Amino acid sequence: MKKPSLGLQVGLTILPIIVSLAITAILIIAAGADPRAVFEKVLEGAFRNSRSFANVLNFLIPLTLVSIGLVVTFTAGLWNIGVEGQMMMGAIFMTWGALNLTLPEPFQLIAQILIGMLGGGLWALLAGILKTRLGVHEIFGGVALNALANVLSIYLISGPWQPPEGGSVRSTVPFRPESLFTVIAPDFSVSLFALLIVLAALVIVWLALRGTRWGLQLKATGKNARSARLLGVPTTRSALSAFVVCGMLAGIAGTHRAITVYESLRPLASGGIGFLGLLVVLLAANRILLVPVITFLFAVIVGGSTRLKIALQLDSSLSGVLQETLVLMMLLFAGVRQRVLTRRDTSSTPEASPSTPAEAAHE
């Protein structure tokens, strides 16, 4: 097949970015603001000082963790929409640990993280059992389990875990200092330990998917579950393990979020990060090494957007609009690209399309 010209290649890669920026700009103008001012405020909001950059990193950490987990479930052909609830469940379990355990300094936090992993993993396992054993599609099981995790958190916060002064449905009591991450500096409240967890997760999952039997079985399950089963791959166990791994990573993400951002448990503490992770992995077309690049970009956009409300009276949901338009355009332009390339290739050998997570998720 003749290689398409470089100009066409580059054009088809950049065009979706330009189009999504243009759409967002139109929306900003419609809301009566100046797109250039928005752009400046977002950058200012992300990089103004060490405090704002710490916010970006503290968003990056959980987002990258769930995205790595979602690469695993997408590889197994699963749409783990329940990741949001798995984060929440991680935060809930961790809070139990924070409120009920008293261990010396480093072990308290480590125990909480492990308990958080347990919570996320169990909630994901439930979605997995519903999917594999009981025939409830993971998208619907996940949506319901997300809502149930939120209901549970509200119940705990306004009931058994209510602060002694009472009357609050806002949050539990603040965690004790031993329960918190040790930060690099007071005005740069990022935990090196948390960053190292992210790095370790990235490397371990990357290697495991590339070079282990488990990774191979996940891929086989994701590509074609029926043939994989006929070839002796334990597809059910494969799928369940993918759910659990993703759930455990989401559990750490939820733990980190509750501890770092709120220092307590709050309703909706997961803050849509799980859903955003799904967008990240769609954008990365399930290539794990692209994940940290995209999560950084997204973290800058989200972190920077918090300034919009104060500076320009714009709702910070604008950051979501930009990210989602970008992913939508990437998907659509991937299709345009395939069409253009196959049309140019008159010998009509169908081009092997890149395996997107969406493709893999198709049974």
Place this chain on the structure above:
Amino acid sequence: MNEQLINILAGIVATATPLVIAGLGETIIERAGVVNLSLDGSITLSALVGFIAALAAQAATGSDAVALLCGLLAAALTSAVIAFIVALGGITLRQDQVAVGFVLTMLAADIAQFIGQPYTGQLGPQILITPIPILSQIPIIGPILFRQTILVYFSYVLMIGLWYWMFRTRGGLAHRAIGERPAAAFARGTNVNRLRYFYTILGGALVGVAGGAYSLSVKAGWTTPPNMSGDGWIALAIVIFGGWHPFRVALGAYLFAGLRALAFAVQSSPDIGIPVVLLNAMPWILMIVTLLLVSSGSIERLLQILPRSVQKRMRNFLRAEPPAALGTRFDPE
């Protein structure tokens, strides 16, 4: 039958109506072999756009009827455009329909949040109850079914009309064929992908009407966060529960609305002593349980308990087979 009960049942029919319309819209789409996962965001954005259009038309013309009509049309158009993007991405551009739908549901919800702020709590026109002259006089049934808004009557016509279309006409046969066996339909001269576009956009427009039914009738106005969010997912689950059959889908929506009304009633009378947490969890537990019930493995296990004579009938009643080609692409070449 006492009056209070009649009022409650009439209320259930009214609140179920957006779910009925959205569920039937999605049924049309999925029967054609396309999944439109964008329902939740579509309904939310349509509700907002419908509300804004109605406000603008009211200010411009001073007529509530014109305003409401404009609102419903704008709502229908909004979700039709979203459904068109699903079709474009899934059919022409050969991307995964689930992925496109998922991104669109999030995008539509965020756009609604972004532009909706100034409209929060504003008063707008509202669709009023129009009793049907003779039918509303029938005891019991009359006040429950025929003392409702025009949208409720529309949902009746829609469910009966859709059933007739799908199972009693040639066109309906082609509609189901492109969702079951697109290759066979193609061999008989059907333009599969063009028809899929048509049904996706048509069903999308109905989803939009459901959105308008919230902001112009059932939950009139606009709130932040939107008070109908989550219902789109429930409508999607109801389509599965309904086995892609118009009457069962509608029944699912009524059952769901009924259980929700029950939960609400129990919640507002504290002496019954069911914890609030359980009631808030109810819709979602219900969603899982209903999907469990219709999944083939669970049905078989459950049926073992029943006497043999009832088994077959129950199996036929509960079974829900998705259209065979649901969510797949069809290439005529």
